[in-house]
Amino acid sequence: MSLIVQKYGGTSVGTVERIEAVAAKVAAARARGDQVVVVVSAMSGETNRLIALAHEITPTPSPREMDVLVSTGEQVTIALLSIALQKIGCPARSYTGGQVRILTDNVHSKARIQEIDGGRVRADLEAGRVVVVAGFQGTDEDGNITTLGRGGSDTTAVAMAAALEADECQIFTDVDGVYTTDPRVEPKARKLDRITFEEMLEMASLGSKVLQIRSVEFAGKYNVPLRVLSSFEEGEGTLITFEDEDMEKAKVSGIAFSRDEAKLTILGVPDQPGVAYSILGPVSGANIEVDMIIQNIAEDATTDFTFTVHRNDYPQALKILQETAEVLGAREVIGDDSIVKISIVGVGMRSHAGIAATMFEALAEEGINIRMISTSEIKISVVVDEKYLELGVRALHDAFELDRPPEQAA
């Protein structure tokens, strides 16, 4: 007998019919002998309907009251799913976040889970019941309702799985798993049977939005095996797990990309200690997140310093950097907001030389000019002109033979 936590998102519970379909899936898992905890989101559209009601009153409602308001969305779903389960003879009981109890900090609308009391849930499971938990919500120490932010139901599911020491946390979505890259860009993209947490984190942070990044971090931290699978189709999905023998065979697991990039360069800054801080301090002070940072070796006692930001932050970052240039007596500030980032990700590249060479060669063969390069232990990222995105992704997918299962790959 295994203990499974299943999570169904808003689209999967978007209508009463779909809720009944979810009930059938859950009951089937229980019939196989598993103990099941189900975490659900609000019915799709419901959260937006509630937010619109508040915005009819004011564009700036208090975060505390917004949490009271939107948390009703998941509460409706847990009741309806429990009713649907009971109808087909499957004992079930619903819990709000506060009832579980899921204790969070008091940062309304983006609270973080601090502790979960699994006692009541465990007692229900022992009594043979399915436990249906409202995702996305908790209460702080004073009993105020909090929410984890949009997509937070994934985090609830992983946290429940960790607290209950579940055997697996299954995230049901509208895709059937994690792919080697976005199939809309490369039709030959292949579903992965397995991926490591580290790879998944790199993929997610680079724009493959299958899972909320915090839930993946959480799962990794608490050793919760995580599986992504489809609400609508049968299949094993993709298991996100720890590195194992088998996975070593694949040097590169997937290709991630991000369209929302912009880069800025400050030219001819004095090459002296503290200059990096002088440049980036004002940027991060304006709450602008900086991604890649590159500083090349200095010539003539001056150096060039380049970094990338989200495209939305480009105009503000440019203005800040121009002010900094004046202060530092730099030569010039240049920027470009029509760039993209393409990354190859794989735990296998740790132990294999030549991956970077293969990557650069494949891009060169297509005449794609590389504007920036940045590497981490399991990732190599390049910045290229926007127009090369699709071509670059397909060239790399081919070069690393990602359309073939790892056993067959070179």
Next chain:
Amino acid sequence: MSLIVQKYGGTSVGTVERIEAVAAKVAAARARGDQVVVVVSAMSGETNRLIALAHEITPTPSPREMDVLVSTGEQVTIALLSIALQKIGCPARSYTGGQVRILTDNVHSKARIQEIDGGRVRADLEAGRVVVVAGFQGTDEDGNITTLGRGGSDTTAVAMAAALEADECQIFTDVDGVYTTDPRVEPKARKLDRITFEEMLEMASLGSKVLQIRSVEFAGKYNVPLRVLSSFEEGEGTLITFEDEDMEKAKVSGIAFSRDEAKLTILGVPDQPGVAYSILGPVSGANIEVDMIIQNIAEDATTDFTFTVHRNDYPQALKILQETAEVLGAREVIGDDSIVKISIVGVGMRSHAGIAATMFEALAEEGINIRMISTSEIKISVVVDEKYLELGVRALHDAFELDRPPEQAA
């Protein structure tokens, strides 16, 4: 500085615009220097929408899960009203029933309040905040969400007022107060400035559905002055309070009536101990509520026994009574479901003779035949043929000069 509990029903908070109008009323009370607790219902239509969702799944959803489901209705309103109050500069904080905490028994969908912890609410009031409480809901000892049944928000308001020792509990409705009788039947009906709890109970139980009867009982029991007034019009409404000097002047305060009556008579039953139980036992065993019961003196060692029931229960009650007649060897069972009950209500009649005579005279003058009579300390009820309802109500309204304020009445 007074402490006021205000309650607004579903129609009063039916749209965002109406919620903003309620916010203005609440803020005005606070601006007058009062501490204000507001109890609200779900937006009109919302509870039915939620019930319909559950009924799409099954006609017999579990009461526990129905309470989880429908309690979200009030939770939405408390958040929106708090947001609307904050928008106009009035500090406010919302509380669900569980957050207050309103402790109830565990009878889902018709729970009774057992205890209210006023601590958190009092702290907010002291800090200058308006407190917005979800009506109709609480939690049981195990933290399960319960509801008080439809209309239960009135009960929540009165219970909050009792727990906080409020100076007044104001129930805002779509009528501007309690009338001497239904103005749709007697256009000369007059709004009462005051009425006693006992009178209000008799009026409510006889079909004047301004307030939920349990909330009036509760207010009487805990000495909470209760005021009924309009959400939509200005005015002082009607104060429901304890008997005082002033009120003695009115012998009859109002005329209540009920259209949903049916009467049954069993003729020629043996006049012996236990016969009343033999007749009524099977009726109440079938969960049929019996209202008036009349047994006249016996002649020839047999007696006749008459009682009234709700018109919906008439066919079943008739069937049961026919079976009983056979067992007891009674002569005959007769019944009539085209009757109505008209009652005059007033604490003043305790100390005044001749009220009944005036009543019977007024009806006789209109040629209305009285079929049954029943009296209590502050009420005289008669059963008459359905067709005489309007005529009877108007005749009695005239006879007791209810269109004139009490000081001027004879």
